[in-house]
Amino acid sequence: MAEQLTLEQIQDFKGKYPKQLWYLFLVEMWERFCFYGMRGVLTIFMFDKVLGLALSEKDANLKYGAIQAFVYAFTFIGGIFADKILGFKKSLVFGATVMIIGNLIIVASPQNFFYLGITLSIIGTGFFKPNISSMVGELYKEGDPRRDAGFGLFYSGINIGALLGGAVCVYLGESKDFGWSYAFLSAAIVMIIGLVTFLFIKKSLGPIGDSPLLHLSSSKRSTKEILVYVGSIISIPLIFIMIKNTDYTDYFMYTIGPLAIIYFLYETVKEKNWKSQKKLIAAFIFILFSVIFWAFFEQSGGSLALFAKNNLHHNLLFFEISPNIVNNTSNSLFVIIFSPLLGLLWLAMAKKKIEPNTVIKFGIGFLFLALAFYTFYYTRFFADVEGLTSLNIFTLAYLVITFGELALSPIGLSIMTKLSPKRLSGMMMGMWFLASAYGQYAAGLLGAGMSSPDGNATLMVKLQGYTEGYKQLGIYALIAGLALILISPLIRKLMQEVK
Ligand code: GLN
Numbered sequence: 001m002a003e004q005l006t007l008e009q010i011q012d013f014k015g016k017y018p019k020q021l022w023y024l025f026l027v028e029m030w031e032r033f034c035f036y037g038m039r040g041v042l043t044i045f046m047f048d049k050v051l052g053l054a055l056s057e058k059d060a061n062l063k064y065g066a067i068q069a070f071v072y073a074f075t076f077i078g079g080i081f082a083d084k085i086l087g088f089k090k091s092l093v094f095g096a097t098v099m100i101i102g103n104l105i106i107v108a109s110p111q112n113f114f115y116l117g118i119t120l121s122i123i124g125t126g127f128f129k130p131n132i133s134s135m136v137g138e139l140y141k142e143g144d145p146r147r148d149a150g151f152g153l154f155y156s157g158i159n160i161g162a163l164l165g166g167a168v169c170v171y172l173g174e175s176k177d178f179g180w181s182y183a184f185l186s187a188a189i190v191m192i193i194g195l196v197t198f199l200f201i202k203k204s205l206g207p208i209g210d211s212p213l214l215h216l217s218s219s220k221r222s223t224k225e226i227l228v229y230v231g232s233i234i235s236i237p238l239i240f241i242m243i244k245n246t247d248y249t250d251y252f253m254y255t256i257g258p259l260a261i262i263y264f265l266y267e268t269v270k271e272k273n274w275k276s277q278k279k280l281i282a283a284f285i286f287i288l289f290s291v292i293f294w295a296f297f298e299q300s301g302g303s304l305a306l307f308a309k310n311n312l313h314h315n316l317l318f319f320e321i322s323p324n325i326v327n328n329t330s331n332s333l334f335v336i337i338f339s340p341l342l343g344l345l346w347l348a349m350a351k352k353k354i355e356p357n358t359v360i361k362f363g364i365g366f367l368f369l370a371l372a373f374y375t376f377y378y379t380r381f382f383a384d385v386e387g388l389t390s391l392n393i394f395t396l397a398y399l400v401i402t403f404g405e406l407a408l409s410p411i412g413l414s415i416m417t418k419l420s421p422k423r424l425s426g427m428m429m430g431m432w433f434l435a436s437a438y439g440q441y442a443a444g445l446l447g448a449g450m451s452s453p454d455g456n457a458t459l460m461v462k463l464q465g466y467t468e469g470y471k472q473l474g475i476y477a478l479i480a481g482l483a484l485i486l487i488s489p490l491i492r493k494l495m496q497e498v499k
Pocket of ligand 1: 433
């Protein structure tokens with residue numbers, strides 16, 4: 001057997017990307033297949049009157065929002081336990097296993113076991129999602145200019161999984177020959193592939209992701225680990241109840257955020273070193289801005305999906321296609337194509353010493369977000385008398401919003417790993433995703449505010465309602481971007497040598 005690699009050997013890689021990045025890319029790709037596959041079928045399955053849960057459209061949407069919020073909120077908890085007890089590797093294996101069991105439980109009987117299975121998926125994703133991104137960060141030395149490009153490539157993997165998962169699971173679930181069980185089964189199978197892949201490549205990560213408790217005796221360590229596993233199992237009924245009753249989602253969201261902030265402050269004070277405290281505060285500012293970004297961006301699963309369904313022609317350039325498909329896939333496709341290219345651009349700029357720093361990249365992200373929503377708004381000028389408008393302009397807006405995402409989301413993962421001290425890196429990555437949970441949550445509220453209260457409103461009235469809303473979002477995104485660029489000197493001071 002080969003000797004275990006040291007951290008220096010891993011981080012001293014030649015070329016653009018470390019080889020371990022490709023491995024983590026693959027594992028995350030399968031996890032996102034499973035996650036986005038489930039997400040893709042959730043609402044339709046809950047709404048299905050015969051083979052699904054027969055919920056009303058409103059209830060299905062509320063539950064969808066709740067599940068999304070819970071999934072991302074649990075990354076914060078998963079990140080903390082990885083930092084304190086399990087380490088990233090064990091956390092990942094545990095998370096993947098729980099996700100697989102969750103899916104298999106639903107496969108057995110989607111109508112009976114759906115909530116139980118989803119509960120396990122929430123817990124599993126919490127232990128998995130933040131920690132794999134944190135490991136990507138550890139492949140790089142402090143100050144290595146190749147890190148953002150690495151996260152760019154990793155982000156493509158995320159989206160390949162998302163795209164495949166969405167397509168395959170929805171196809172299987174809706175197909176007469178297969179049905180919902182097969183959708184969930186496919187998610188379980190790919191997650192098994194992901195887990196097995198990870199078990200094979202684990203060794204190449206050397207000490208990255210090992211337990212932080214290696215100094216303890218193995219029996220003491222095992223006891224703590226078992227406590228985490230048992231604690232997770234005990235929390236199942238609690239999460240189960242909260243998912244079943246969406247009123248609790250509000251309470252949960254009101255409490256988890258403030259608790260997370262209190263815990264963050266506690267850890268920041270405990271850090272003692274003023275230099276690392278300042279970096280943590282900078283990370284927190286990025287997290288706050290990301291809430292706004294996701295609240296706008298996530299209109300894609302809500303109001304933009306309805307807008308696509310109701311108000312768009314079916315012609316894209318020279319062919320015919322359902323606007324729903326464009327709404328669900330164009331973002332992922334654009335990310336897959338442009339994320340590595342943008343990564344290469346960052347690398348080339350870094351070589352010439354003209355790469356923008358993270359604050360400016362975030363600012364650019366918001367400016368693209370603003371331009372994208374202005375473009376969504378602009379579709380109203382292409383509408384015919386019935387209120388149907390151009391799918392081409394709509395798709396163009398998705399291209400623009402994708403550039404915004406690429407300037408902010410992979411860069412956000414990267415900056416979390418640059419600004420967090422090692423002992424808090426899982427928690428900070430979890431907090432980055434917790435912000436997504438709030439973004440999702442706010443996205444639902446914003447979308448509901450934009451929809452026409454009158455169910456019988458004409459398409460023209462709907463078009464005007466939505467596009468007016470998009471104009472507002474565009475303006476707010478612009479303000480957020482400008483504010484960020486304005487306070488950038490302050491944030492850069494907090495970041496010190498970090499770019
Ligand atoms: N689409 C990305 C992912 O799945 C980002 C999600 C998010 O942070 N909201 O990782």
